[in-house]
Amino acid sequence: MDIDKQRLIIAAAEDYVRSLFGEDATGHDDLHVFRVRDKALFISRSEPRTCDTFLVELGALLHDVGDHKLFKRNAADMITEFLTGLDSPKELISKCVQIAEEISFKGAGVETKMSTFEGEVIQDADRLDALGAVGIARTFAYGGAKGRPMYRPEIKPERHDSFEEYKKSVGPTINHFYEKLLLLKDQMNTRTGKKMAGESHQFMLDFLDRFYAEWEGRA
Numbered sequence: 001m002d003i004d005k006q007r008l009i010i011a012a013a014e015d016y017v018r019s020l021f022g023e024d025a026t027g028h029d030d031l032h033v034f035r036v037r038d039k040a041l042f043i044s045r046s047e048p049r050t051c052d053t054f055l056v057e058l059g060a061l062l063h064d065v066g067d068h069k070l071f072k073r074n075a076a077d078m079i080t081e082f083l084t085g086l087d088s089p090k091e092l093i094s095k096c097v098q099i100a101e102e103i104s105f106k107g108a109g110v111e112t113k114m115s116t117f118e119g120e121v122i123q124d125a126d127r128l129d130a131l132g133a134v135g136i137a138r139t140f141a142y143g144g145a146k147g148r149p150m151y152r153p154e155i156k157p158e159r160h161d162s163f164e165e166y167k168k169s170v171g172p173t174i175n176h177f178y179e180k181l182l183l184l185k186d187q188m189n190t191r192t193g194k195k196m197a198g199e200s201h202q203f204m205l206d207f208l209d210r211f212y213a214e215w216e217g218r219a
Contacts, residue, residue, distance in 0.1 A: 001089065006054050009086050013061040016082055020065065026145040027138030028064055032129060036060050039125035046192040047121070055092070055118045059099040063122055066100055068167060075100035105180050107160030114189065124193030127184045132200030135181060136207055143173030150174065151215065177208060 014034075021030040037060040044056045065082070066075025076097045083093045099119045103126060106112055114120045129135065143150065149172045157178035160166035169179065185201040188194040213219035 027141040035129050036125045039128055040122045043121045043192045051118050059096050060122045062096050063103050106163040107166035109161035120189035124188050124190050132203050
C-alpha cells in the first residue's frame with residue numbers, strides 16, 4: 001500500500017475515533033486512544049526489533065473499537081465495516097480485528113498473549129495508559145461513570161479466573177488496583193514497555209499508601 005493511501009486511512013481512523021469516543025466519560029475517550037497511538041509509536045521506534053509502524057498506528061487507533069465495556073457491537077463487525085468502507089486490504093482488516101480482540105485484560109487468571117509483535121507493542125502502550133497518574137485518574141473516572149463506590153474496606157479484591165467473571169465484576173474502584181492495575185508491570189511484552197511501567201507502578205503504590213493513610217485518619 002502506498003504512503004498516500006496509508007495517510008488517508010490514518011486520517012479517517014482519527015476522525016472515526018473522535019466520532020466514537022469524543023464524549024466518553026469513562027476514561028476511554030478519544031484522547032486516551034491518541035495517547036496509546038503515540039506511546040505505541042514511541043515503543044515501536046525504541047525496540048531493536050523492527051515492525052510495521054503503519055499497522056502499529058492503525059491498530060492503536062482502533063484498539064478500543066468494539067470493546068465490551070463500551071459497545072454492544074463487537075470489534076470484528078465495527079472494524080471490518082469501517083476499513084472495508086476505505087477499500088482496505090483484507091489482510092490489514094484481519095490484523096486490526098485480531099489486535100482489538102486480543103488486547104484487553106481479561107482477568108488475573110487469564111492469559112492475554114498477542115499474536116504479533118505489533119500487537120504486543122500496542123498492548124504495552126494501552127496498559128501504560130492504565131498506570132501512573134493518568135491511570136489513576138482514568139480508574140476513578142470509570143468507577144464514577146459506572147456508579148461504583150470508591151472504596152469499601154469490607155469488600156475484598158477478587159481473582160478472576162475467566163473473562164466472564166471479570167466482565168461481571170462490580171467491585172469498588174480501589175479493588176481494581178489489585179485485580180488489574182498492579183499486575184500489569186509484570187505483563188509487559190517489550191523491553192521499553194517494562195522500563196516505562198516501573199516508575200508508574202511505584203507511583204500507584206505510593207498513591208495507595210497515601211490513600212489509606214488519609215482514609216484511616218493517619219494523614
